[in-house]
Amino acid sequence: MVPKYSLIIPILDEESTIFELYRRISPVMDHLDGLVELILVNDGSRDRSLDLIRDLHEKDPRVCYLSFARNFGHQIAVTAGLNFARGQAVVILDADLQDPPELIPELVRQWQQGYEVVYAQRTQRRQEGWFKRCTAYVFYRLLRQLADVDIPTDTGDFCLMDRRVVDVLNAMPERNRYLRGLRSWIGFRQTAVPFERDPRFAGEVKYTFHKSLGLAINGLVSFSKIPLRFSTYLGLFAAVVAVIMAVLVVYWRVFYPKSPLTGYAIIAVAIFFLGAVQLFSIGILGEYIGRIYEEVKNRPLYTLAEVAGFTDSAAVQPSPRSKPTPSGNRDRLC
Template identity: 55%
Template sequence: MKPVFSIIAPVFNECETLPELVRRVGAVMDGLGEPWELLLVDDGSSDGSTEKIRELAAQDERIRPVIFARNFGHQIAVTAGLDYSRGDAVVIIDSDLQDPPEVIADLVAKWREGYEVVYAIRAEREGESWFKLFTASLFYRLIARITDVKIPLDTGDFRLMDRRVVNVLNTMRERDRFLRGMSAWVGFRQIGVPYKRAPRFAGSTKYPFRKMLKLALNAITGFSYFPLQVATFVGFIAAGLSILMIPVVIIMRAITSTQFLGQASTLVAVLFLGGVQLICLGILGEYIGRIYDEVKGRPLYIVREAPQDRE
């Protein structure tokens, strides 16, 4: 029977959490009274999660494993789940149980009202450091200011999307993905549902600062030209200051001011302009590197094993 709901949970070294995730998702979805499936996308786990996924799938045919050949990253794992999902509505949820499965019922209720994207808003966040809370808040507000796409504040990937939205997303195959931005970009009727984010059920975070920074760069470069515009502004400012300093230097030299004797002032100016140029080259390099990745045309992921049937 074709499922009405597909739940996608990317998995990376979450062996301890998986049985509880399956139990809680099953309890919620059975309560909705419609056919469902749970896609567990193993993103190159090394802690026994792969074997645990196979074991759980053998116990319940509604659990569909998608096993990667290696680690490709969280956003790519979610993309694979979207590719293999078959439901009329698709829910993305983290496998660490920080996103409570019980909230899915609230998302479904809004979908049944006619909304096509229902995103979960993190009204409260337990078990997270002040640094994580501060940087997350700063990122959401920064991305809201510099992009033309209205990305909801304080939201992650936890959301429900109608099949029409998923079909559009499945045509967007860029490599450096920021799915919460992509789902906002496609439009359709959207609404948020607040919820209280829980601490991890077990284990440690799989999203350290390095991965958070990479995701932020993908969001900024994928939805904004602002860094390139900043480089242009800085260049004009540096050039303007240089032009203004030319008559000042000439006058000071003419009156033999000791402030401009020697090479110190020249060295400072050269180092400043050199730093500006290197920063601008770095910004250009970020965009060019992403173009380079796109033109190679490699697949987004490689699957070791997966269900034969897909949407």
């Protein structure tokens, strides 16, 4: 039987949270007005997460799971869940319980009122350090100003999307995926549901500063050409400064021949300045060229080691440009 709701949760080394996650999400699934499938995507976990997911699948036929052959990253794990989701409404949330499952009924109510995208918007980040809060605050507002589309501030991947929106997402060929940006780019009727983000239930934070920075750069480069323009403007500024400095050096050489400003120090400063501008511009250009390189290789977005809980037993590797046929070696009806 085709489920009405699909809940997608990426899993990476979450053995300390899986049972608590299931305990809290199970009553939510029980009270939804239709069949539910819970899709757990194992993103190359190195602990006992996959074994615990298998146990849940054996105990509850609503639990389906995908297991990657290696770690492919959070955004790709969500993408895989979207590829396999069959519900008319698809909910994405994290496994660390910072996205409260109890908010799902409110997302559903907004969907039933006609909204195709209902995203959860954070009003407060509990027990997060000042550095994390400040950098997140600055990034979301900077991205909104620079992006070609209106990406809401203080929103993550926690959302509900209508089947039409999911089908459009699955048809999009991007490899460097920033899903909250793609979600805004698609359009349709969208609304926010405010919530206070809870602290992580247990375990270690998976989005380290390095990963968060990478996601931020990916979002900025994927939805804005302004960094390229900025490098152009910076080059023009450097050229103007170079002309001014050349005029000043000639002036000082003619009228103040003994001035220290006509020596090697000012030449060295000018060289370092121009070199920094060039390297910075090349770096920005490299970010865009790197994405072109990733796109033209046209490799699959992910490889699957194990799939269970879906009805079609024909093992098919998903194409990066089309919705895959759900498949696996542990077939069970969800």
